[in-house]
Each structure stands twice: as structure tokens, then as C-alpha cells.
Amino acid sequence: MQYQLKGSVAVLAMALCGSALAAQTGGFATTDGGNISGAQSFTASTYTEINTIIANAFLDPSTGKKVSGGAYPVIITYTGNEDSLINQIIKDHTVDSSGNCPKAHWNDTYREVQIKEFTKGITIQGANGSSANFGITMIKSANIIVKNMKIGALGGANNDADMLRIDNSSNIWVDHNELFAVNNECNGSPDGDLTFESVIDIKKDAQNITVSYNVIRDSKKVGLMGHTQSGGTTDYQRTVTYHHNIYRNVNGRLPLQRGGVAHMYNNLYDQITGSGINVRASGKAIVERNWFENSKNPLTCRFDTNGCGTWHLIANNTTSSASNATYGITWDDPGSGGINADTWTSTLAAKPSLSYTYEPVTAQCVKDKLASYAGVGKNGAQLTASVCGSSGSSSSSSSSSSSSSSSSSSSSSSSSSSSSSSSSSSSGAPTLSGTGNYPSGFSKCSDEGSTCSVTKGTGWVAFGRKGSWVAKYVGVGNSIACTVAAFGSNPAGNPNKCSYQN
Secondary structure: OOOOEEOOOEEOOOOOOOOOOOOOOOOOOOOOOOOOOOOEEEEEOOHHHHHHHHHHOOEOOOOOOEOOEOOOOEEEEEOOEOHHHHHHHHHHOOOOOOOOOOOOOOOOOOOEEEEEOEOOOEEEEEOOOOEEOOEEEEEOOEEEEEEOOEEEOOOOHHHOOOOEEEEOOEEEEEEOOEEEOOOOOOOOOHHHOOOOOOOEEEEOOOEEEEEEOOEEEEEEEOOEEOOOEEOOEEOOOOEEEEEOOEEEEEEEOOOEEEOOEEEEEOOEEEEEOOOOEEEEOOOEEEEEOOEEEOEEOOEEEOOOOOOOOEEEEEOOOOOOOHHHHHHOEEOOOOOOOOEEOOOOEOOOOOOOOOOOOEOOOOHHHHHHHHHHOOOOOOOOOOOOHHHOHHHOOOOOOEOOOOOOOOOEOOOOOOOOOOOOOOOOOOOOOOOOOOOOOOOOOEEEEEEOOOEEEOOOOOOEEEEEEOOEEEEEEOOOOOEEEOOHHHHOOOOOOOOOEEEEEO
């Protein structure tokens, strides 16, 4: 399913009857990024090379003329390693006992990949072992996937150097990345707040965003969901899903939500040092089956409390005020008009309606298993109840139902069940071994150039031949084109073939 922009800013509404190849992101986004018909694949080792590839993708290959929205979809695999730059900035921005840092980088030039007014479809994916000391901004664009990127410790905070920024853009999927800096503030930073900028800011008219399976750690400002408010209201009503993310040793903005609807499910919140989910400007937050521990003010409304938002709690590990001591949760004064969720009781009675199906696991399974699935190098693996054992088997499927009979977090099965099998996800990427046309334990699905329809098995599809394969989770009942564009890589099977795992 693809999105286009009307004019320069507004986005089209989601078409719920989209292509069978539309990605199941577990959230509001439904994009395949650049992994669609007509895509061209590239490899880049620097951010300037990525910018060049994007600039060229606006040009019609036959005429050389610029095409509005982009001439063709692109898949960009980033192979560079900038660990030395990351490690130097971490060293230079780590405070000593007096709060001073060895060398300031907040006035550095922002090293930025910019995707602006591109709607044709882009996937930027990091090769395993790669690392980046640059940010990616998405402005007035649509149909973008950023995955498997390790991005660390950007200089240039005084030049708005976010790791990821989504402005006036739609249908974006940020998946399986590792994003980190240093969770401290150096003496003398601009405004006392710009040692680093945000990990991921989602601002202005950003719609249909999914942020999933990321490890976000060691950062002061995680991110905004909306950049402004006045008199208890904000500029746009954004729609964002945050699921299966690990937040560890972070100070605040998880997110700072101004208006809109945010769905946070199956996240792990550990060592929040300031404040966590901050719901303001009449925002509505669904906080479902998360694990909170060793944290300060994990769910609150504070700092600008005119028109505090509300939250609907479902089956988190924290169920009452007694949970605070059990899980190391502490609270301080949220200020005049502010609210803390210190009794873990919903302030929003009805669950807002959602446009997608999803299958959450229990909060206990998140605690026990999520670390094996989130972050880079996991080949897109997803956590499901089938791998949770007794800690996750009680979790029910959830759907777009707008109501819930429970207004407290103690309900363990308040979401309605879904009859759709297309939202099933993987329990971990399979091992691909063998020397024949198909990996061991796989059966033929289609030849290259045809369509592979997955009617049974685990939902995993392999692409390639004779010991050289890549795999992608498709899900039983779904289909995928047996093409390099759909799988995002050419394993050079000569010819490639598709097969499904039995």
C-alpha cells in the first residue's frame, strides 16, 4: 500500500483495502518502502552517497527530467562503519565529576540524509555491522522504511541534529534500529539542553507512523510527537504506534505527546531518569501490555499542563499503587495541573479505535524475551506468543475495536479477538541451510518473477538457490512477489526461487 501527498503537505487517507503486498507493521503504517515493483537497489558507504542516490531517484532515467514525488522506488543498503566518530563524541560529551565535558560538538555541522518531497518509496537499511554518525530527516514525504540502522551520538545539536525526524510526512516505518547517545547534559550547552538533540522527533502533520523493535538507550531526549502547543491544543492530530521497543537509561520524552492518538504496546521501559510517556494537549494514549521497571515518572502529564491528555491502560505489569515499590517506580510532583499515573488507573475510559490488527504478547513475555528480538542484526525477527511459553500464552489477539470493558490496567484480555491470520508474525528468523534449490525444511512456492502465496507453514519465505538465500516473514495467508525488489537483496541464485518454511 502506497501513499501520495496532496500538494506539499497534506496526506491522503489510508486505503484499507490495499495491496496484498502491503506490509503488516503492527501499527498505523502500512508501507513496503522501496520494496515494490520497479525498485532500484543501491549500496552506499557514506551519507553523501545516500543523498546522491536519493537525488538521482527524482530523475526519469530516459529523459533526465525531474519527476515530482520521485521517478522510481529505491532500496539503499548502507555499509559504512562510523564507530570511531561515534565513540569520540561519546567520550567528548561524557561529563566529569563537575559536569564538564572535554570537547563540545553541539555546534558541529549536522551530518544529514534528507528525504524531501519523495513519495515513490524508499527503504534505507543498514548492513549488519554497519554504524552511522548521521541523521535521517523525512520532510513532506511518504512510504519510507528505516531499518537495521545503528545510529549513535550525533554532533550538531544546536543545528537541530536529530537522529531521525519525521515532518509533514506519512506512512513511515522505523523498525529494528539501535539509537543511542549519552544520557547527560554538559555544562555550557546551548539553553542548558542541547548536548544532544532528539532520537526520533515526529512533528507537524505526520500521520500513520510505526516505530517498532528499536533499542533506544543512553539518551536524554528520546522524542517528540508534536512540536508545539498553545492553550491546551496542538497543530495536528498525529497517529503513531510504538511497539516492541526497548528504552533503557533515557531521561524523557517517550514520547512527549502533544495531541493525537499514540498506541504504546509491548515496550520495555527501564531506567527512565526524568519522565517517560508525557501525554499533553488533549492527546490520547493507549498503554498496553508494557513492562515498566526502575524508572521515574514513567507515565505522566507535566511541564505544560494546560489540557493534559488521557491514557487507557491495558494489562501492563504495573496494575496499582502497590506496583510502584515492586518494580522500582518513583514519582515526583508533576507541577500545577499535572497528573501522574501513580495509581495505574485509566483516565480514558474507552479505547480509541485503531485502523489495524495486532497481536500483543503479555508484559511478562516482553520482560523475558524482547531483548532477543529488538535492535539491529535480528533479521526482522518478531516476538509472538508462540515463543513466550507460559509467560505469553494468555495474550489475546487485538483488533480495531474501539471499545474496551476495562478502564484499569489489570485487565489481561480486554482487547477483542481478530479472525485475521494475516497479522501473524514470526517467532524468529529461520536458519537457512542446504545445497539444493530450497533450504532444508522449505518447499517450493514459485519461480523468480512470479508470486509466492503462503498457504501453510510458519509464514517465512526464502528467496535464492543452492546455499545462497535471504528470508522475509510474509505470514500465512499473504503473498509476496518473488523478485529482488520485494526481498530487498539479490542472493544471486541464478535463477532465484521462492520457497516457504514448512
